[in-house]
Amino acid sequence: MKPARFEYIPPTTLEAAVAALAAANGEGKILAGGQSLLPLLNFRMARPAVLVDLNGMKELSFIELRGENVAIGALTRHREIEHSPLIASRLPVMSAAIRHVAHLAIRNRGTIGGSLSHADPAAELPMMAMFYGASLTVQGPAGRRTIAAKDFFVDALTNCLEPEDIVVEIEFPILQHDGWAFEEVARRFGDFALASIAVSIRRGQFGVGEARVAVMGVADTPLRLEHVEQRLCEIAVDGRTPDRFAEMVTSSVSPNSDVHASAEYRKHLLGELAKRAMQTVLAVKG
Amino acid sequence: MTINVSVMVNGTRHDVSDVEPRLLLSDFLRDTLGLTGTHVGCEHGVCGACTVLMDGHSIRSCLTLAVQAAGAEITTVEGLGTPEALNVLQTQFREHHGLQCGFCTPGMLMTGEDLLRNYPLATDEEIREGLSGNLCRCTGYQNIVAAIRSAAALRRENV
Structure with a gap:
């Protein structure tokens, strides 16, 4: 047996799941897709006393249009997001990003709630939550509450939840845009990103009217670059815009060096990706 | 604590009692059912050798618990073809x-x-x-x- 012994609880209601986590007294873990948790269990780097398996709760798996938002249930698999016509038409940047999430077998099993909760700084879905300004609905012992993505991601692999909280669903506001792009570099297709950027704009009367910019792989959490968004709306749009944008983006991040890439290399990559993204975005007729 | 698991593997129903929850699906297939066609390489989701189909979609059997396969339909390499009639x-x-x-x-x-x-x-x-x-x-x-x-x-x- 690879994992250490644990008590396995497959609840059928969220209330029972929260109660089981509360009873575990900080020694419980939620099992969703298991694609990050199972390796930790197999290595015994994690030894939870209690494993609460949410996979029986099919009502947590859905993708639906809800007013100006797309709501996605926490147990929705990456594959379902990848193949959803609703996501493709309403959240096209997410649709592009999801193809870069891990490999086929992992996308078949991994869930959006699990990926967001795991909060890997180089994972696409946390970045998309920042990009779209998503809100997460969380169930805890005191009932439900809503948390903005920007408050959810605290640090690398760290979210703001209490041990007995469960992410239930995520609402992604639909963005209006005249052009968008998603760019990523990883050592191998499907691996965690060394650097990535997502951009969308709406044309204004003079140049860019509204912009949205998010990056990842270059900080302890995915980042939305609001000051860059603002500056984009203040500059003239011409042939130099992609280079100026790349400069704005790279000067607002300070990545760390690690075994995968040096800080300088990550910054260089991000600059190139930013340039490419802006070229794509501006090529679309306003 | 053990659990009874009923699972379809390659079209055959298996009812196995006393499965420990921490048993991986890969080890269940190989050691409990004797289906050693599924290979175990890295055992942490990197190499893909243990890939099987669960309800028609590929999954890593080393990143799935055997108890999670209860009620599911699993296809292993033994379910594709036979040495006489490869698929x-x-x-x-x-x-x-x-x-x-x-x-x-x-x-x-x-x-x-x-x-x-x-x-x-x-x-x-x-x-x-x-x-x-x-x-x-x-x-x-x-x-x-x-x-x-x-x-x-x-x-x-x-x-």
Whole structure:
């Protein structure tokens, strides 16, 4: 047996799941897709006393249009997001990003709630939550509450939840845009990103009217670059815009060096990706 | 604590009592059911050798608990064809020399099955992206891609 012994609880209601986590007294873990948790269990780097398996709760798996938002249930698999016509038409940047999430077998099993909760700084879905300004609905012992993505991601692999909280669903506001792009570099297709950027704009009367910019792989959490968004709306749009944008983006991040890439290399990559993204975005007729 | 697990594997129903929750699906298939066609390589979701189909979609059996397969339909490499009657994909692996040592082959075949069943595979890029989660240290992948490309073409002709 690879994992250490644990008590396995497959609840059928969220209330029972929260109660089981509360009873575990900080020694419980939620099992969703298991694609990050199972390796930790197999290595015994994690030894939870209690494993609460949410996979029986099919009502947590859905993708639906809800007013100006797309709501996605926490147990929705990456594959379902990848193949959803609703996501493709309403959240096209997410649709592009999801193809870069891990490999086929992992996308078949991994869930959006699990990926967001795991909060890997180089994972696409946390970045998309920042990009779209998503809100997460969380169930805890005191009932439900809503948390903005920007408050959810605290640090690398760290979210703001209490041990007995469960992410239930995520609402992604639909963005209006005249052009968008998603760019990523990883050592191998499907691996965690060394650097990535997502951009969308709406044309204004003079140049860019509204912009949205998010990056990842270059900080302890995915980042939305609001000051860059603002500056984009203040500059003239011409042939130099992609280079100026790349400069704005790279000067607002300070990545760390690690075994995968040096800080300088990550910054260089991000600059190139930013340039490419802006070229794509501006090529679309306003 | 043990659990009774009822699971369909390659069309046969198995009712197994006293399964420990921490038993991985890969070890359940190999050790409990004796289906050693599913290979175990890295045991932490990197190499893809243990790939099986769960309800028609490829999964890593080392990243799934056996108790989670309860009620599901699992297909392993033993469920594809027999030595006397290989299935289309297996035949193409043989034709194109898509294997050498054979260790990664069950995982490659199961990933290939998922790709053939669920994706159009119009381009080699799509095949390569689909295979990116399966490691092979012998072939250099070229012949595996060729085998899947050929199986996809045969499948299209026969539809």
